[in-house]
Amino acid sequence: MSKIPLLGLQAAQFRHPLDLEATQMLQQLPGLDWLVRSVLGGMAEQVLYLENISSSVLVSNKQLPDLYHLLQEACHILDLDLPQLYVRQHPTPNAYTLAMRGKQPFIVVHTSLLELLDPGEIQAVLAHELGHLKCEHGVYLTLANLLVLAAGQLSPWGGLIAKSLQMQLMAWVRCAEFTCDRAGLLVSQNAKVMASVLMKLAGGSPTLASQLNVDAFIDQARAYDQVDNEWATLLKTLQTVELTHPLPVLRAREIDRWADSPSYQSLLQAHRYAHTTSALNNPYNCAGT
Amino acid sequence: MLTQHQLSTTPTIVLGHKHAGFPRDLGNPTVGKQYCHNGRMTLPPERLPQIQSTVMP
Numbered sequence: 001m002s003k004i005p006l007l008g009l010q011a012a013q014f015r016h017p018l019d020l021e022a023t024q025m026l027q028q029l030p031g032l033d034w035l036v037r038s039v040l041g042g043m044a045e046q047v048l049y050l051e052n053i054s055s056s057v058l059v060s061n062k063q064l065p066d067l068y069h070l071l072q073e074a075c076h077i078l079d080l081d082l083p084q085l086y087v088r089q090h091p092t093p094n095a096y097t098l099a100m101r102g103k104q105p106f107i108v109v110h111t112s113l114l115e116l117l118d119p120g121e122i123q124a125v126l127a128h129e130l131g132h133l134k135c136e137h138g139v140y141l142t143l144a145n146l147l148v149l150a151a152g153q154l155s156p157w158g159g160l161i162a163k164s165l166q167m168q169l170m171a172w173v174r175c176a177e178f179t180c181d182r183a184g185l186l187v188s189q190n191a192k193v194m195a196s197v198l199m200k201l202a203g204g205s206p207t208l209a210s211q212l213n214v215d216a217f218i219d220q221a222r223a224y225d226q227v228d229n230e231w232a233t234l235l236k237t238l239q240t241v242e243l244t245h246p247l248p249v250l251r252a253r254e255i256d257r258w259a260d261s262p263s264y265q266s267l268l269q270a271h272r273y274a275h276t277t278s279a280l281n282n283p284y285n286c287a288g289t
Numbered sequence: 290m291l292t293q294h295q296l297s298t299t300p301t302i303v304l305g306h307k308h309a310g311f312p313r314d315l316g317n318p319t320v321g322k323q324y325c326h327n328g329r330m331t332l333p334p335e336r337l338p339q340i341q342s343t344v345m346p
Contacts, residue, residue, distance in 0.1 A: 099313040
């Protein structure tokens, strides 16, 4: 079955609740997002553009076209303009973006990631990064970071206030990752694909790929939850508090849950209906005549 | 020894908390766990021969 394009999709429709709340709060401060986007973002974008164009491979319809088509389809589904895509030689499977829709938005994927994942999973990774771009996490998280930095300058309790704000900021950073895993699901339209990406990042390799079991990996989250006493709660908090991303098994479980949720199902259903209606009304569509 | 490769793959812009802001990545669990090598933060030791052979064949 072909994938449903989510035309007109808004970031707020798939943001994690905490990500949505925090972003809306910052959007109340007029001008600050513009400042981050145009001043800091503009400089960072230029530095990274020079680095990418000089030391990575720029993907296009003439360069790694299969990868380019995966990006094109993902952008079409998420209703987003095509960013530049670079492949970079690196032994650690990863991908990143500036997460800001400036003059030259981009995504970089590492070569080892392409070796580790199959095409559907690679597209889910691209969609995760496109999720950051769609939500412009780079703008809002940097802005929040600057505000925390400013709070730290307040005396005499500035340090304490900043510490508390920083913990909240990191909680937001982690929820922003849940948001982008949802973008991965919106493009793959199959929860197992996104969960498989997370499983392979946690313990995959090209030779193990065919033997890995996604359901068993999601079940690991249950084992994690079963370690439940005061000491374990403290350990889990310490383990998580400084992390930029939620723990892999929890990410896999979260995406599995969201796939079954009414919000995901209704989002897909609404666009499925719109897509079918538009296809039937198209006089050039052979299927509709 | 830090190779050009290692130096050029950490474009993080440090503002306040070093991991909050841009760029955003996918979240490989091993990323961010740095290793001290001759007094410098670098990649895990097992990665070094691989990188050095790539950069300096």
